[in-house]
Amino acid sequence: MPLQVAQVFPFDQAWAPDVNTASLAPQLFAMSLFPYLCFLFYLTKSGKTPKLTLFGFYFLLAFVGATIPAGIYAKTAYGTSLANVDWLHGAAESLLTVTNLFVVLGLRQGIREAEAAKKADAAAEEAKAEAAAAPEPSKRA
Template sequence: MSKDTLFAISLFPYLGFLWFLTRSQQTPKLALIGFYVLLIFVAVTIPAGIYAKIHYGEALANIDWLHGSAESFLSISNILVVLGFRQAILEAKKKETQP
């Protein structure tokens, strides 16, 4: 199985993951937004990879400016997830200390 096929197939379990997270209504809102932003990363990475192959004849990973731009969406996603869970932890601690 090629890496491209595996990448495409992996989208379905992730969509299921998002569905369950959203439906549970227990995930901090900002973290949930971060998990959804990961879909933007996927949506940007695919055309960027095609562009790299057509215009440069290289894999996306070999075109630094294009790869870095696409990966910035992954970084944004990670930051939102961390900030969302951090906020939830701080709120939980605050509730514990209040009488």
């Protein structure tokens, strides 16, 4: 009994045979920059993001900026993609690691500051309630 390949039209032909997938990835990469810049704009505009986290998200642009020339160098010097040149790929990816550290440390700092502010507000409310509940001293002489 011969094997039959199941076809789920139109999903089995999502990419037409004449689409060059090697050129599609850089195009998608370039198109993703615009939504990311919009994300940065609104994140900055909100004013609610911890400064270190915001810096981390902006630092991701340094990763992108370093990856592009590194990929070009890998292609011209070694004739292969950046992913196949370990020392170059590792150096570029280290920027992504630094980005992640900035984001996580900034979020941790923001959480700690929010918890401290919440405790301070609760203590102030408690002191206010105690002051309102305390009897006034009599002023009889």
